[in-house]
Amino acid sequence: MKIKNLVFGGIFICGVIAGCNDAPKTVTEKIEETIPSVNEHTSENSLSWAGVYEGVLPCADCPGIAVKLELDKKGTYHYHSYYMERKADTIHQKGTFVWKATGSEIILMNNGQPDSSAQYRVIEGALEKLDIEGKRIEGNLAPNYVLKQTKVEEGSK
Template identity: 35%
Template sequence: MPNFSLRVLSCVLALSCFSSVSRSAIQLTDNVRIAVAEAPPWAGDYRGVLPAASCPGIKMLLTLHADGSFRKEIVYLETESLPYVTEGTIEWKEAGKTFVIHDPYCDELYECGKECIYVLDDEGNRVTGEMAPYYVLQKRDAEGGKGTGACA
């Protein structure tokens, strides 16, 4: 009989541990959902391929974090170059609309659109003409897929 009680006690303890772990996991999931829901609309991953003179294009991933920091990764297509990564803080020119990224080689200007970011020219204007679509980075959803594709 004592052996049976010991088994029951072991099962109860194991289940209570499992129960507390489940509650912690649920709480963590809720916190993550809350953090995502509170992120500003411009926060997220943006991707595109920019024109280049020396190769078929420059693949760019720009991640804007809700805390105002960024991470930019570029790769020159069909070359043997390694990815170039820059991290830092976004400098807002017009809050929530236009911003500057200070790269060690140059300052880069951007404008937030709906579900996209426009890469601006040196004067802070959108690129126009037939090359304009190549200077737009599309926002990606949390799973890494393409967002809505809408850009305004």
């Protein structure tokens, strides 16, 4: 009987000790999980991303939307677009952009507010347009949602 109690007691103590290892994370630990380490390679700190990006994005009722997006190291952008084969004016916007916590995506700010329709994943030599939820666009048209870098800002990286 004594051996049985010792075995059950030992199992109970091991369970208590193992349960203590799953202590809730502190606020600092939770924040640190979302912020890339200084030594972690991200698009922001590893790529020559500042420069000019151009491409033609898909359009439902025209041949495409011609886009030119200029990003600079100061965190500002100039955006120009027009609907091809339409008599519509060119859209010009300028403002700032912010990096998401991952360090690989940016979101353009519009009047000081994040513009969910203007999110991009920064990759080597290009920007991938993301959907309104910040997710990658998938399917047959996915390759058409890429703006190629046509000019690199001097001193970039």
